[in-house]
Amino acid sequence: MSAATHRLLLASRNAKKLTELRRIVEAAGLTGAEIVGLADVPEFPEAPETGATFAENALAKARDAALATGLPTVAEDSGITVDALNGMPGILSARWSGRHGDDDANLQLLLGQTRDVPDERRGAAYVCAAALITPGAAADPAAVRPDADGDTPGRTVVHGTWRGVLLREPRGTNGFGYDPIFEPEGTGRSAAELSAGEKDAVSHRGQALRALLPHLRALLAAS
Structure with missing residues (x-):
């Protein structure tokens, strides 16, 4: 590693999500x-995701990782919100079936819950909150309050929303999570039928990470 290169931690243990996050950052x-990801740094106690919003969970993950590793950290929390379910699964998306990270069980449960929902009420959205925090800001309780308005030095939270409709059966083999049953607006295809490049260009995570880029560049330039 050259003297001009600085380590940036993407706080995720989800291999598919980490690949996507790295791809978006590197493509920019x-x-x-x-x-680096969490598998590349020494293990540390990871608190459960108990926030009431995507932003709270993203900020908590970024704060904990930055404090434990001493690295500037990007963390995100994301999920699918279904209009007919009053915005659920939402922050519970990854464990909707009761087993964290069981994509197929989560997807099948959501399909069953919306089986009788008519086409005109099957609106849905993927939502992502991404947080960037430096070790110095992570150590300051005032800087990491989830309800703090706007950015503070060393702390930024951004959002991305990807609207579409919930399909009645899975389509496609790309992506992960609820991608096979989510059809983004204007595509005529499920998110799992999009190529990696097509998805990155418009997805909720793509939107959020691109919104972080100016802050990341400023951080690297100041390091």
Whole structure:
């Protein structure tokens, strides 16, 4: 690693999500950063996701990882919100079936719950909150309050929303999570039928990470 390269932690243990996050950051041409994941740093106690919003969970994950590793950290929390279910599964998306990370069980449960919902009420959205925090900001309780308005030095939270409709059966083999039953607006295909590049260009995570890029570049330039 050259002297001009700085480590940036993406706080995720989800291999598919980490691949997507790395791909989006690297495609943006971010230079001067070595992107590492949680598997690349010493293990530390990870608190359960108990926030009431995606932003609270993303900020808590970023804060804990930055404090434990001493690295500037990006963390995200995301999920699907279904209009007919009053915005659920929402922050419970990854464990909707009761087993965290069981994509197929989560997807099948959601299909069953919406089986009788008519086409005109099958609106849905993927939502993502991404947080960037430096170790110095993570150590300051005032800087990491989830309800703090706007950015504070060393702390940024951004959002992305990807609207579409919930399908009645899975289609496609790309992506992960609820992608096979989510059809983004204007595509005529499920998210799992999109190529990686097509998805990155418009997805909720793509939107959020691109919104972080100016802050990441400023952080690297100041390091």
